[in-house]
Amino acid sequence: MTPGPVTVPDVAPPGPWSFPLPVSWQEDNGLTVHHYRIPGQHVLACRLGLPVPLSAEPEDREGVALLLTRCLDEGTTRRSAEDLAEELERRGIALGAGAGERGIVASLDVVGHHLGDALALLTECLAEASYPEPEVARQVRTRLADIAHELADPAGRAAREFQRTYFHPADRASRPAGGSRETVAAVTPAAVRDFHAQVVHPRGAVLVVAGDLPAEEVRDLVGTTLGRWQAPAGAAERPQPDPGRRAEDAARIVVVDRPDSVQAQLHLGAPGPGRDHPLGWGTFQVLSFALGGSPTARVDRVLREERGYTYGIRAGFRPRRRGGQFLATGAVRGDAAVPALEELLSVLEVEPEELTQEELRHSADFLARTAPGRYATADVVADEALGLAMEELPLDFVTRTVERVRSLEAEDARRAWAAHRPGDWTMVLVGDLTDRVDELAALGRGPVQVVPVGQ
Template sequence: MEFHPRPAGGQARPWAFPAPERGTLPNGLTVLHCHRPGQQVVAVEVNLVAPLAAEPQDVEGVATIMARALSEGTDRHSAEEFAAELERCGATWDAHADHPGVRVSLEVPASRLTQALGLLADALRVPAFPEGEVSRLVANRLDEIPHELANPARRAAIALSAELFPAASRLSRPRQGSEETVKRIDAAAVRAFYAAHVRPATATAVVVGDLTGIDLRAALGDTLGAWTGAAAEARPMAPTTADDTGRVVIVDRPGAVQTQLLISRLGADRHDAVWPAQVLGVYCLGGTLTSRLDRVLREEKGYTYGVRAYTQVLQSDGADGGAALLGISGSVATEVTGPALADLWQVLRTLAAEGLTDAERDFAVQNLVGVAPLRYETAAAVAATLADQVEQFLPDDYQARLYARLAETGTVEATAAAVNAFPEDRLVTVLVGDAARIAEPVRALGIGEVTVLSGS
């Protein structure tokens, strides 16, 4: 019997994160574009410098409502007509607000890019913000809030922000506003926020995909290039500060069968030279199912389905840097909350005493660097990362250099960064669970003063 020869793996091809080309339209709009042959679905990301810190405190959440309302009608299309036109283009649309600003995302087949850019330009240039649509979006947001408060992970995140950051900081309050502030938002508030902060001179558009046969400059000039607005100076960002004195906050959920854990502090962001080592060390600690935290808490003890350690950039204060949230999150059964926390702290102590192994470091590098070509297989993934770099005041080649630095980072550097990221006496721990059952075991651990809050 004769068989075909077994396929063999080919030679690995060199890969680097795509380098964009940068330009500026006459109206001041910054444009980054990246030609990706074969990517017939083009991704467009627009960064609007409308940070949450700019929201009037009595209507916090207005940035989120504005972002959602951008596609709810223009001077040429009603909300229904705008949705229908997007569908005719085969385009998908998303918009959201976060601490750095508002992000609008569009994906569309390359053959219909110009039409979709026209719709995007209308939404940014002349949004209608109709009273009825804004009222509907406000009602929808008010309906979401009770569901978020009922979700243990979201409730923990809200409690952590209030505990970690100063009360005067926007970072201390819910990103999409509270019930008290959202219910005050109306169309006039949305229009005022738009008029104060949305303009081409401070915005950036990122376009990624197969641009063969597309005169991108002409397409942008006829669409986003028609957007006008006053020039504006960059809005200064206040330095990010936090109190990471070791302590425990329990959000009481009587009868809860699980305890949600969120352990966090403020750390270095992408501008800091330690970032590559920090990413690598935190990944070894809790970035995957084979990490140290999972090996102990999930595989050996059976306390949880999974615990993760992560780094999350909050906002950049400018070209000199900003801050990132360093966190450990997961959930455990109520009755093992004390033992699980004790073992978690022991993992941190062991890491400080013994360090990471070369095998752990090598596995992390392979997962972070080796799979990067797959991670950035789509135009949307590339565009989103380039837009992140813009938000965080990073150079265009940052991501490409980051992978090179990750590959060069040694075990000793990664260990030091992970230990510094989670010092056992400088962590704010939030637990959402049954306080009557978990408070005393947690106090006995001596990991900080324990405060119990009502979960209502």
């Protein structure tokens, strides 16, 4: 057979690219609006962010913010939960909401001609949610079931233990964002209504609308809906978030004893820079990608492709609302947990001078050149823009980060690694590992504690 051409084809370099800039305005009630016109995107993505820190929750009712978002469309002063579901689903409107470190986010994904109705319904939910007793009680029960599912999943159980070990016990970040079993079970309709009255108002809120609809039309539709949303009497200034500081004894190893597990789930972390770091977030994106961002990155080249220990481990710098972390997470074969952990640490603590020009260039090329494809759809643009707004980052942040990535010199990346190379790890292992405690202690990475899976 003729084998076809064997010369590798040339690749024409891609042209310049920048993240779109929105048309922006502010409504009289304090709501900031950013509109991104994206041709061909017939489903509009709307994201509304309220800068409500989780530290605003009463400590014995943690999870109330997430429950509030779950109950937002479970009844208003005008409509029952079933009526609201009908109004939304007749129009194919996907309304979602959640709460996390950045605040409360509500989202609408809707075909263009239903945008007005969707915004009107969202406004009704925000301004007039009534939190009926049976619906709140049901959502509490559902959240308790969700918590049970999260913790039965080894990755979820590891994340929970990591949070508890890494963060200072006085800091909100040390406790589950969605609350614990005890605090969720204590949430009543009155607690949700009180929290709503305090924090759900348009002052400081940001709305992003992305999709194929002209700005004038969006301006009209927003103006007659969310633009008329008024802060209830008694709405307070929202408090500042906790700093997310680390526990003093965080550099240690915790083994969660999960008998009969065939794998060990690893969750490792150390302090890292935030997205506002002066060296440019792009620098840390490149380092992350080279170390643990793909099957060809250093971690999986060794642990997956050479050793066959894992289906895949991801590692890299992860930003938080302020500051950040270096995290490595994944599952490895149970009987190889300790050697796999040792190999992982040796990859993640690579000397700066060992980082090659080639791998850094490869990572930078990937990150810079995939940007047009990664930001091609309305939902992704809206999510990113809202994230920037809520972290008070400039709206050209993505463009500047891609520029930083494109122009990054290997020497700059090595210097950044030298200054921010992770160490003093917090390490959580979930698995059938109680007979490996001595080996783990012998690593010299801090004391080893064993906790039962059901704690």
